[in-house]
Amino acid sequence: MAWTSPPSARRVAVVTAATVVAVALAVACGLVVGPTSIPASRILGDALSHLGVGHSSLTSLQSLIVWQVRAPRMVLGLLAGAMLAVAGGTYQGVFRNPLADPYLLGVAAGAGLGATVAIVDMSNAFATPAWTPLLAFAGAMVAVTLTWLVGGRNLRSTPATLVLAGVAVSALFTSAQTFLQQQSSTQSIARVYIWLLGSLANASWHSVLIVVPYVVACTGVCVAAGRALDVMSVGDDEARSLGLSVRSVRLVVVVASSLGTAAIVSVVGLIGFVGIIVPHIVRLLVGTSYRRILPISVVFGAAFLVLADTVARTVMAPSELPLGVVTAVIGAPVFVLILSLRRTGSS
Amino acid sequence: MISLDGVTVTAGSSTLLRDVSLAIDAGTWCTVVGPNGAGKTTLVAAVAGLRRPAHGQVRIDGQDLHELHERDRARLVAFVPQHPEVPAGMSVGEYVALGRVAFHGVLRAPSRRDRDVVDGVLERLELEGFRGRDCASLSGGERQRMVLARALAQATKVVVLDEPTTGLDVRHQMDILEMLTKEVLECGLTVLATLHDLTLAGLFTDRLVLLHRGEVRLDGAAHEVIRSRELAECYGTTLRVVNVDGSDVVVPVRGDTGR
Numbered sequence A: 001m002a003w004t005s006p007p008s009a010r011r012v013a014v015v016t017a018a019t020v021v022a023v024a025l026a027v028a029c030g031l032v033v034g035p036t037s038i039p040a041s042r043i044l045g046d047a048l049s050h051l052g053v054g055h056s057s058l059t060s061l062q063s064l065i066v067w068q069v070r071a072p073r074m075v076l077g078l079l080a081g082a083m084l085a086v087a088g089g090t091y092q093g094v095f096r097n098p099l100a101d102p103y104l105l106g107v108a109a110g111a112g113l114g115a116t117v118a119i120v121d122m123s124n125a126f127a128t129p130a131w132t133p134l135l136a137f138a139g140a141m142v143a144v145t146l147t148w149l150v151g152g153r154n155l156r157s158t159p160a161t162l163v164l165a166g167v168a169v170s171a172l173f174t175s176a177q178t179f180l181q182q183q184s185s186t187q188s189i190a191r192v193y194i195w196l197l198g199s200l201a202n203a204s205w206h207s208v209l210i211v212v213p214y215v216v217a218c219t220g221v222c223v224a225a226g227r228a229l230d231v232m233s234v235g236d237d238e239a240r241s242l243g244l245s246v247r248s249v250r251l252v253v254v255v256a257s258s259l260g261t262a263a264i265v266s267v268v269g270l271i272g273f274v275g276i277i278v279p280h281i282v283r284l285l286v287g288t289s290y291r292r293i294l295p296i297s298v299v300f301g302a303a304f305l306v307l308a309d310t311v312a313r314t315v316m317a318p319s320e321l322p323l324g325v326v327t328a329v330i331g332a333p334v335f336v337l338i339l340s341l342r343r344t345g346s347s
Numbered sequence B: 001m002i003s004l005d006g007v008t009v010t011a012g013s014s015t016l017l018r019d020v021s022l023a024i025d026a027g028t029w030c031t032v033v034g035p036n037g038a039g040k041t042t043l044v045a046a047v048a049g050l051r052r053p054a055h056g057q058v059r060i061d062g063q064d065l066h067e068l069h070e071r072d073r074a075r076l077v078a079f080v081p082q083h084p085e086v087p088a089g090m091s092v093g094e095y096v097a098l099g100r101v102a103f104h105g106v107l108r109a110p111s112r113r114d115r116d117v118v119d120g121v122l123e124r125l126e127l128e129g130f131r132g133r134d135c136a137s138l139s140g141g142e143r144q145r146m147v148l149a150r151a152l153a154q155a156t157k158v159v160v161l162d163e164p165t166t167g168l169d170v171r172h173q174m175d176i177l178e179m180l181t182k183e184v185l186e187c188g189l190t191v192l193a194t195l196h197d198l199t200l201a202g203l204f205t206d207r208l209v210l211l212h213r214g215e216v217r218l219d220g221a222a223h224e225v226i227r228s229r230e231l232a233e234c235y236g237t238t239l240r241v242v243n244v245d246g247s248d249v250v251v252p253v254r255g256d257t258g259r
Helices: A009-032 A040-050 A060-094 A107-120 A131-151 A159-183 A186-197 A205-224 A226-232 A236-241 A246-268 A274-286 A290-314 A323-346 B040-047 B092-104 B112-124 B140-153 B170-187 B198-204 B222-226 B229-235
Strands: B002-011 B014-024 B029-033 B055-060 B077-080 B158-162 B190-194 B207-212 B215-221 B238-244 B247-253
Touching: A009 A040, A009 A060, A009 A274, A009 A290, A040 A060, A060 A205, A060 A226, A060 A246, A060 A274, A060 A290, A107 A131, A107 A159, A107 A186, A107 A246, A131 A159, A131 A246, A159 A186, A186 A323, A205 A246, A205 A290, A226 A236, A226 A246, A226 A290, A226 B092, A236 A246, A236 B077, A274 A290, A274 A323, A290 A323, B002 B040, B014 B040, B014 B055, B014 B207, B014 B215, B029 B040, B029 B170, B029 B198, B040 B055, B040 B158, B040 B190, B077 B140, B092 B112, B092 B140, B112 B140, B140 B158, B140 B170, B158 B170, B170 B190, B170 B198, B198 B222, B198 B247, B207 B222, B207 B229, B215 B222, B215 B229, B222 B229, B222 B247, B229 B238
Parallel strands: B029 B190, B029 B207, B077 B158, B158 B190
Antiparallel strands: B002 B014, B002 B055, B207 B215, B238 B247
16 A cells, blocks of 8 residues: 655755745746846845845836836735635645645636626626626625535535535536627637636736735635644544534635635636645645645745746747646646656655 | 433434433443444444434533533543544654644644643553554554544543444454553543444443344343343344353354344
């Protein structure tokens, strides 16, 4: 039988340090890499000058590109990556299902329908672009609430009932979304597709400010739930016998993950794969305890998404690759590589 | 002490336990026997607080279990299920420490005292050497000892076990039951267990309760219940009891349905 031995403290320390380095690298890439070449040393000098050390040598246009275009995009990427990764890891723990991702309970389908309504918008009631995130967020919350009412409210319901309800609700919302899309103009279809594939291209400090409170609060709740999720790994009945209020934990954790994911999705669209691949990579590296997986996933997810976005906006510059495509193209081979290394390492 | 007062447990339209009343004294070991489907697991789950009775009360030390919050209940009664879920990748030390969650809570790390209790239990059950091992890598006997250790780490006065000897060879069955006996005699633990093996039940237990179709058919000293006509009747087979060196051995006899 193949098993993974619990990780040594040294291994956990090394992985933690590596993820912190990765996040620093991601921040640097996010600020420095782009179609306009601006040397890193000058960006650093400008950053220090804002803190009152030395003086800046950036032109005002360069400064604008770095601090109003690249920086908010990088910060939004950090927030989105952190939230999606930790939400995915949390769902995998709370449903004890390795295939669970943050979109499991209908967030994606609901947000997709909301965004499509705003984009297609036959009556022009939602003509301003600001409606898209609002309706996406509303759609996501309606879908998750519906899933909960159908599958989670009953005392008898099990995690499987909730997941199945999520599948049903997602199917319903997706079919409504597809219908709307099919009724609309070619131009709208293209915009809906771009939204569905996810992108950080529209990031601004305003969008960062909107999602920050959700991401901080929801990530905090998920990370704090690590110990409870470890207890739940022995199953609902045994966890109850050990003194855990399984139903309350599940409710709090599902609300936090869904709310945070909905906030992120409403601003950046549906970026797939981060929520499933990041926690799994972290699990392969530091073992199965959610006390380690969740906090490291926050940091690693943030780094992963910003690095993926750097690739998305450079390989075909000046046009951009869809971020979701890049996360999958980078994530899948990395995942397979670590999986095979781990196998040979433990046998 | 444990007391069940007119406990009825239902699932849908079927009644799993009907009007069961029992009182088990502190520091004693009571074993529930009976054929498959008699309601043993349901009874044990009700006493562990995991199965809410439709009627009646389950009390431990006078407190109604089903009125208590999970965390308070976990300080009164510990539970060893028949098929415990063993999470791969968790170390044996971490697994046993789960028994302390009701004390330190899920938002705090185990305290000094929690760690001391876990150390003590690992030592008592001879598990120190396994502390850093992946709990999924243990053999059946070691695994069952580890699950018992988790229950004892809860430091409750009552431990409820559902078929603790399932899947173990004869020596490991004896080991587990000896360890429990020691806890009963030395620490005043109160044990409610179900066992399939009637010989072992008679060998280790003060008192046997015979359950059949959700009702208590017989309740008495082990040697009386083992030699009773009802026992063979409930199982629907012929049983012979042979005395070997002062202990009763229950032997099934072939060829006769016993009716």
